[in-house]
């Protein structure tokens with residue numbers, strides 16, 4: 001069995017959806033540092049995606065940016081075709097793209113509901129389906145990886161912690177938990193591994209209001225036993241491990257990278 005090395009992903013080709021910013025950008029950098037070639041998928045911010053590609057290249061990595069809306073079947077199929085035409089195949093999908101459209105439940109519009117479901121859940125389905133098709137077509141290449149392919153779904157602690165005021169988002173992440181597990185069970189015999197990462201509070205744009213003032217950050221830290229807000233690279237490192245052969249016996253599971261947020265939120269020993 002292969003042992004874990006700094007270049008654990010050498011020879012592998014990865015696609016990271018929503019890769020141009022936030023957690024996705026850190027995942028792109030981390031996979032590239034571990035030796036993978038990386039597609040940085042983006043929806044609208046081309047400059048940001050191209051800039052990240054340049055930075056990865058400057059560090060000696062290989063990357064390219066591809067635009068696609070993960071909630072659109074034709075876009076997803078075009079993106080996979082472009083990647084496979086250019087690099088030959090794909091070994092790692094990090095289905096990371098996700099959005100929040102928050103509203104009190106009685107004010108939530110059908111648009112807010114649908115947008116979150118379309119990106120956070122349908123986007124996972126469309127991307128994972130293309131990846132599984134390609135993994136099955138190619139099969140295992142033992143010199144590259146023990147598995148035919150790896151899918152990593154970016155979920156959230158809100159796949160198990162209810163989230164008042166964010167019913168659409170929590171419903172999408174709760175749905176993603178069973179999507180991930182059922183898919184893992186279905187494709188395991190094809191040597192495809194499917195896992196999720198559930199980040200807690202990570203310092204990115206999606207939750208800027210929760211950390212941008214000292215008061216807000218102090219409130220947030222009360223929910224995090226480890227007493228720090230997460231860094232996007234905390235998640236990048238987990239993604240590298242889940243994508244590598246070091247986790248070859250791990251499938252259908254979720255890694256909570258949350259500084260302990262899921263450990264009985266709210267409880268704090270005095271002093």
Ligand code: BGC
Nearest residue numbers: 156157158200201206207210
């Ligand atoms: C949300 C963040 C939030 C975190 C912890 C994430 O899924 O996107 O906005 O800070 O969960 O509650």
